[in-house]
Amino acid sequence: MLLDSDTQLNQHSYYEASVQREAVAPPLQGHINADVLVVGAGFAGLSAAIELAQRGYQVVVLEADRVCAGASGRNGGQALAGFASGQAPFEQQLGPAQARQAWDLSLASLDLIDQRIADFQIDCDRQHGYLHVADSPRKARALAAEMQAMAHYGLVTEFAMGTQVQRHIASPLYQACAFDRKSGHLHPLKYGLGLARAAKSLGVQIYEYSAVTGLTRGKKLTARTAQGSVTAPFGVLAGNCMLAEYGPKVAPDIAPRIMPVGTYMIGTAPLAPGLCQRLIPSNAAVCDNNFILDYFRFSADHRMLFGGRVSYTTRTPANLQAVMATRMARVFPELGNTPVEFLWGGFVDISMNRAPDFGRLGNKLYYLQGFSGHGVALTGLAGQLVAQAVAGQAERFDVFANLQHRRFPGGPLLRMPSLVLGTLYHRLRDAL
Known part of the structure; x- marks a missing residue:
């Protein structure tokens, strides 16, 4: 199945x-x-x-x-520092010294991508920049607390709330964001x-x-x-x-x-480069801090690649393309009538x-x-x-x-x- x-x-x-x-x-x-x-x-x-x-x-x-x-x-092609679990399992099980070592290794993993791209001349549309966003007051507070905790590990981000978020992403949805220059994205x-x-x-x-x-x-x-x-x-x-x-x-x-989890993406028709520049000025990868999250970015040929809507069964969700397009339009209303040309997905492995x-x-x-x-x-x-x-x-x-x-x-x-x-x-x- x-x-x-x-x-x-x-x-x-x-x-x-x-x-x-x-x-x-x-x-x-x-x-x-x-x-x-x-x-x-x-x-x-x-x-x-x-x-x-x-x-x-x-x-x-x-x-x-x-x-x-x-x-x-x-x-989604998002190359990110850190772990899906955050630092808690490392801190609780291994102590502060090894938790810091694990974090530093995650940063080294980003450098390793760039090293391999250079060493083997891999053309994969590599871009730096990542936006972590929050879509509610509660999530904005959680994001602020997380960034404050991660500053202990040396993570440097540009944090914004309220109207200042618009400098990073032209969406009416988000109430806070943290911009990380170390992480980024590529064509996987x-x-x-x-x-x-x-x-x-x-x-x-x-x-x-x-x-x-x-x-x-x-x-x-x-x-x-x-x-x-x-x-x-x-x-x-x-x-x-x-x-x-x-x-x-x-x-x-x-x-x-481990558990196989279905995750899905859509790709739009190519957009005007100026529109892409206005929606995400830094061309960063973006992900929210919900448990059932959305993640997205622009491709090198100016398509919106929008992912999310996980499934914990082997069944593909019903009306998947329409649901994904609706979620995309919630983030960027200007893309509400944009044709969707690609729909795909697959299974990733998660641990408990x-x-x-x-x-x-x-x-x-x-x-x-x-x-x-x-x-x-x-x-x-x-x-x-x-x-x-x-x-x-x-x-x-x-x-x-x-x-x-x-x-x-x-x-x-x-x-x-x-x-x-x-x-x-x-x-x-x-x-x-």
């Missing part, structure tokens, strides 16, 4: 329509050996492959679909395909349409696909919520700790506490999951940290591996209904 829904959601993606993919990489045939097996050719898996190859490891990447066919190639699929080219240039072997259906753990790891297998001393699982769909027995011990979930299964099998909507930047960091851990330098990886995570309650049959009820509660809270 999840696979069918996921395929249907990506039929009319702006990102896919605005790139030229290379020919399909052939599926794995026969048996090969490697130093490290990576499962998943999204941002996290490709980042790990690049870092490992730069350290001299022979790396094989197995991808069940096409490179960046999942969340990495469909997301262009970036991901650039990472794949970079990995191949370093000798990484990438096999598309090669779902891992079984994984034998022992002194070495052996991954099986429909037509072949890979044996390696080390492995990295970077398939996120789709891993269990293609290979239910590959990692049953970690799958219950919204903090990233990195760790080990045994001594030589690593996993990266639970990015919870902050994966554009954090996946790159995750790949770097896991490569360091494989090479015997696990101190930075263990900042995240030391976080404790819980399974979603209810098992596969009951956890989705439970989350739907929780979502309804938060939707009512957002409306207050």
Whole structure:
């Protein structure tokens, strides 16, 4: 059910329509050996492959679909500092010193994006600037409190309330905003395909349409696909919520700790550049601070890319395009009659506490999951940290591996209904 829904959601993606993919990489045939097996050719898996190859490891990447066919190639393109969870889980579980280290690593993840773009000459429409906005007095107070708390970590933002918000975004909806120059946005699929080219240039072997259906753990790891297998001393699982769909027995011990969540986007027809400049003068990415949030930005060709309306079931919401267009018009009434040319979505993985979930299964099998909507930047960091851990330098990886995570309650049959009820509660809270 999840696979069918996921395929249907990506039929009319702006990102896919605005790139030229290379020919399909052939599926794995026969048996090969490697130093490290990576499962998943999204941002996290490709980042790990690049870092490992730069350290001299022979790396094989197995991808069940096409490179960046999942969340990495469909997301809002917002590269943000910090975590979906905020700093609370790090402060409460790890203490102030490691909480600060985690925050600093999140900032380094943004620098890593720019470094890879420069090193591998990736053309991905990179822009800096991010607006965090609030649409009610209560949310404005919460945003002000959050920015004050984050100033302790050195986050510098330009905070505005009331009429001053209009200097940053020409919308009647928002009552406060915080402008962050460090975060920003990019074209995620262009970036991901650039990472794949970079990995191949370093000798990484990438096999598309090669779902891992079984994984034998022992002194070495052996991954099986429909037509072949890979044996390696080390492995990295970077398939996120789709891993269990293609290979239910590959990692049953970690799958219950994340939940697939549907998220959706629309892309308008191209707008007048002057209108875009007036609506968001800084060309920043924008996201509100509701639990059920809206996020949006302009593309390089002046389209409004507007996302939100999450689903905690595998069913695509009814009348999705009309609902999304209505939400967009609520933010920018001037766009109320703008044609919508693209509608797409996909599933992201969230953890119970919204903090990233990195760790080990045994001594030589690593996993990266639970990015919870902050994966554009954090996946790159995750790949770097896991490569360091494989090479015997696990101190930075263990900042995240030391976080404790819980399974979603209810098992596969009951956890989705439970989350739907929780979502309804938060939707009512957002409306207050």
